[in-house]
Amino acid sequence: MRPIDLLNGRLKLRHLVLVVAIADHGSVLRAARHLRLAQPAVTRSLREVEDVLGVELFTRGPRGVTPTLFGEAFVEHARAVLAELRRAGERIAELADARVGTVTIGTLLAGSNVLLPRAIAALKRDRPGITVIVREATFDIQAPRLLDGELDMILGRLNPIDDLRGLRQITLYSEPVRLVARRDHPARSRGGLALRDLLDYPWVLPLEQTALRQELEQVFRDEGLPPPTDLVECTSILTVRTLVRDTDMIAALPELVAVTDGEIAPLPVPLEPVRRHVGVTLPDGRPLTPSARVMLDHLRREAAALTGEAALSGRSGR
Numbered sequence: 524m525r526p527i528d529l530l531n532g533r534l535k536l537r538h539l540v541l542v543v544a545i546a547d548h549g550s551v552l553r554a555a556r557h558l559r560l561a562q563p564a565v566t567r568s569l570r571e572v573e574d575v576l577g578v579e580l581f582t583r584g585p586r587g588v589t590p591t592l593f594g595e596a597f598v599e600h601a602r603a604v605l606a607e608l609r610r611a612g613e614r615i616a617e618l619a620d621a622r623v624g625t626v627t628i629g630t631l632l633a634g635s636n637v638l639l640p641r642a643i644a645a646l647k648r649d650r651p652g653i654t655v656i657v658r659e660a661t662f663d664i665q666a667p668r669l670l671d672g673e674l675d676m677i678l679g680r681l682n683p684i685d686d687l688r689g690l691r692q693i694t695l696y697s698e699p700v701r702l703v704a705r706r707d708h709p710a711r712s713r714g715g716l717a718l719r720d721l722l723d724y725p726w727v728l729p730l731e732q733t734a735l736r737q738e739l740e741q742v743f744r745d746e747g748l749p750p751p752t753d754l755v756e757c758t759s760i761l762t763v764r765t766l767v768r769d770t771d772m773i774a775a776l777p778e779l780v781a782v783t784d785g786e787i788a789p790l791p792v793p794l795e796p797v798r799r800h801v802g803v804t805l806p807d808g809r810p811l812t813p814s815a816r817v818m819l820d821h822l823r824r825e826a827a828a829l830t831g832e833a834a835l836s837g838r839s840g841r
Contacts, residue, residue, distance in 0.1 A: 538572045539601040546598045550587035606672030623652035624814035629665035631679030637779045642821040675815035677804040694802040695826035701781045701789040726751040727774045
């Protein structure tokens with residue numbers, strides 16, 4: 524198959540928008556509604572794209588459409604092109620008025636619940652014209668979006684990026700992970716409480732593919748104990764906190780979370796090897812927009828303030 528010339532004018536920007544919309548919505552009809560177009564117009568434009576490429580991009584089924592192998596490849600590149608065009612528009616707007624713009628942050632489900640709100644609040648006080656978009660997902664979903672330009676940065680617990688080219692990381696702070704339970708949890712009445720005793724209660728743990736889950740399971744192995752079997756797997760920080768507050772469940776949470784909720788508190792069972800390194804993952808070969816640079820500056824300042832507060836709290840608790 525000879526290379527296809529997509530710069531000869533036949534492929535239009537609207538074609539890219541349309542194909543991405545169909546992939547996102549899984550249906551020509553839903554894509555048409557999203558784009559506020561008539562369904563026949565969307566169907567006709569899709570045929571135009573497929574004629575230009577000479578391949579079928581979607582297979583039609585009773586419940587919608589599914590991208591073919593060619594469709595998945597084209598959608599990936601279409602997203603990247605649209606993201607770069609959005610960034611170009613934002614860059615021009617920001618250069619014209621340095622106090623407006625947009626920064627899009629990917630945040631991990633179990634991370635940055637203290638740092639991010641504080642940094643956003645500081646940013647909005649400083650630059651009220653900047654719009655902040657926050658998108659939550661796991662790192663394996665966020666990383667491709669960052670590489671494609673849909674995200675400016677990923678904030679949360681740092682994940683290994685050895686197998687991902689084009690990314691770099693900045694550590695903002697480090698904190699211990701603590702075992703927590705509600706303040707009137709029955710385990711608190713036990714003398715000499717140890718990790719073994721906590722296996723008598725239900726647990727809520729991160730998903731198996733997360734780094735924190737692997738580290739926690741290693742703690743159990745080091746103690747010669749099996750991991751909890753009565754458990755819920757969850758990475759939603761809001762759900763975890765609610766389960767811990769309302770039941771006998773035990774969870775492992777970052778210290779900043781554990782000490783800022785009045786209804787839960789750390790248990791006197793150490794997890795010495797387990798720490799959370801919080802930072803940002805950035806595109807290595809793409810400069811940050813002015814808005815993203817301002818956001819990063821605020822994240823650094825708020826992280827330094829959190830580190831100082833944690834040190835002061837530690838000294839006063841001795």
